[in-house]
Amino acid sequence: MKVYLDNNATTIVDPQVFAEMEPYFVQRYGNPNSLHIFASDTHPGIKAGMERIYAGINSPREDSVIITSCATESNNWVLKSIYFxxxxxxxxNHIIVSEVEHPSVIATAKFIESMGCKVTYLPINSEGLIEAxxxxxxITDKTALVSVMWANNETGAIFPVEEIGAICKKHNVPFHTDAVQAIGKIPVDVQSFNVDYLTFSAHKFHGPKGVGALYMKKGKELMPLLHGGSQMGGYRxxxxxxxxxxxxxxxxxxxxDALDYEMSEIRKMRDAFEDELLKIEDTFVVTPREKRTPNxxxxSFRGIEGESMLWDLSRAGIGASTGSACASEDLEANSVMEAIGAAEDLAHTAIRFSLSRYTTQDELDYTLKVVNAAVIRLRGISSSYAYAPAGHESGLDAHHH
Incomplete structure (x- = not known):
């Protein structure tokens, strides 16, 4: 059986999405900026796509949604343009980000920091949450931007973007939120919250890879990151x-359309799966369920290296992850685990399971069997597990049964 539980890294392209895209590769292939019929053949598709995107985040038409290659580009654009x-x-001279932003925000923040900008990295609390x-x-009178993600890619923790947006508005500081992990999982509405910039990628909600967007509020337009043409109103x-x-x-x-299903059915499946995982001794989960995205x-499994668990899962046909896909080549401790101050023997033991609307109960039942067998095998050969003092030294309660 093959089971894909790494949907925070990427998702399957919905077959209906693929069917709608297909004609634009071979039949309607004109450059939209040309002045002939091949170009105009593409315009209805672009218009329909843009209207759906505006509607999906409830953006008013006077605001801008600019298509980019991905959220990494969009995030770079916001921070670098603010810098320039x-x-x-x-x-x-100052920006504020959380310490658990996606690498595309953290690395860009470090880059502009090296160019003389002051950067505050906000800590998360023991629940893995930012406090507004x-x-x-x-915030000071020199703060040029606050950038805090809507939901965390590792834990699913939903950050208080409504309160942060209100604070930014009060102090007249632009607010950017990376909403990559929120769209398709929880309602995202740029009008009900004070959001100046919002970024996302299609491949996290069953769209294609290599396309994303930047939402910009009217009056908060940024200098282009890419120069050279008049596309997207000259912005990109x-x-x-x-x-x-x-x-x-x-x-x-x-x-x-699938949001209600995600927030009820997927959440129920996730919760039941989690309950079963927590029956395994010496396990713990970061961030309370009600403060997390539903998928x-x-x-963490005490005494088991995350990579070893992934190896066992992968051999059984199961895809999961130990951290963000962008960082998974370098086997460092999970950044969230480090940020909440987990003990060293727990920081390397985190596994992320992320479900989608395609996940089935049979797949989760199969995964549970594999996880249970892997825990027995890996703890049996672990040099650290037998001696690891179970309990509270991490500041987190392990589950004991």
Whole structure:
């Protein structure tokens, strides 16, 4: 049996999404910016795709949604443009991010920090959550941007973007949120929260890889990251990814339609699966369920290296992860585990299971059997497990049965 439980890394392209994209590769292949019939053949698809994307995040038409190659590009764009517009010019000198942002935000923050910008990295608490109050405490009159993700890719923790947005508005500081892990899992609405910039990628909600977007509020337009042409109103040069726009639009529409299913049925399946995993001795999960996206579990098995567990799972045909896919080549301790101050013997033991609307109960039952067998095998050969003092030295309660 093959079981895919790594949906926070990427998702299957929904067959209906693929069907809608297909004509734009071979039949309607014109460059949308050309002035002939081959170009105009692509326009209805682009228009429909854009309308679905605007609707999906409830963006008013006067605001801008700019298509990019991915959320990594969009995140880079926000931070680097703020640097060029605000910091290089000497108007401001400071930005605030959380310490558990996606690497595309953290690495960009470190880059502009090396260019002389001051960066505050907000800590997360023992539940893996940012406290909105910490944003308020760190804002100064020199703060050019606050960037805090909507939901965390590792734990699924949902950050208090509503309160953070309100704090930013009060202090007149632009607010950016990386909503990659939120769209299709929880409602994302740019009008009900004070969000100036919002970024996302299609491949996290059953759309194609290689296409994402940046939402910009009217009056908060950024300097382009890419120069060279008039595409996207001059904000992002480069020939439009027509099939990507069509596919992202369709995937967005379907993600919104499936939201109730995700928040009820997928959540129920996730909770029951988690209950069974927690019956295994010396396991713990970060972030309370009700404060998490409905599809995500980050669980630690004391005495078991995450990579060893992944090996056993993978041999049995199961895909999961030990951390973010972007960082999985370098086997460092899970960043969230480090951030909440987990003891060293737990920081390397985290496994992330992330479900999708395609996940079945049979797949989860099979995975449980494999996990249980792997725990017995790996703890049996573990040099650390027999001697690991179970309990509270990590500041986290292990589950004992």
């Amino acid at each position: 517009d605000q910091i290089l010019t000497g108007k401001k 109050q910490s944003v308020e405490e760190n 040069s480069g020939t439009l990814n027509v099939p990507g726009i069509v596919g992202m639009g369709k995937a967005m529409e379907q993600a919104i 995500t579990i980050l669980i």
